[in-house]
Amino acid sequence: MNNKIEYLHRTFMGLGAAIGELFGRSSQEQTNLFSSYIGIEIGKLLLDRGVVTRDTPVKELIGIIADELEFGGEYEIVEDDGLVTLAIKECNICPKKIGGHAFETTVCPVPGIIRGAIDVVKGTSGEGYAKLKPGVECEVTECELTKGVKS
Numbered sequence: 356m357n358n359k360i361e362y363l364h365r366t367f368m369g370l371g372a373a374i375g376e377l378f379g380r381s382s383q384e385q386t387n388l389f390s391s392y393i394g395i396e397i398g399k400l401l402l403d404r405g406v407v408t409r410d411t412p413v414k415e416l417i418g419i420i421a422d423e424l425e426f427g428g429e430y431e432i433v434e435d436d437g438l439v440t441l442a443i444k445e446c447n448i449c450p451k452k453i454g455g456h457a458f459e460t461t462v463c464p465v466p467g468i469i470r471g472a473i474d475v476v477k478g479t480s481g482e483g484y485a486k487l488k489p490g491v492e493c494e495v496t497e498c499e500l501t502k503g504v505k506s
């Protein structure tokens with residue numbers, strides 16, 4: 356990991372800390388909202404640079420986002436029954452694990468970033484859900500067809 360990406364990771368951590376402090380128990384929902392706008396801009400940049408196209412499969416798109424933003428040193432992407440799940444075991448941006456912040460709830464920016472990027476690249480307005488265990492392993496699941504997922 357280079358020094359420049361560490362600044363980005365610290366930005367995500369700071370965003371999570373601020374949202375947690377401002378919104379308390381509803382902080383993950385707020386983090387998803389704020390970070391989805393970040394994801395929209397990242398998706399636009401990936402399209403502009405030709406890294407992805409509108410035809411890029413969701414599984415591949417999630418992998419590209421995870422690699423470009425260096426979310427984690429160890430992660431896995433699994434596709435099963437129309438769902439694509441990103442499981443991050445060694446997260447580089449976890450406000451709890453890396454930043455050492457203590458929260459009552461989660462403030463992970465990854466689900467919102469992924470959702471925003473998918474929506475802008477694929478031209479959808481889908482849904483996803485996350486099972487977050489900060490400091491351990493976090494999973495973000497998106498519907499392959501981006502039609503929506505029930506959690």
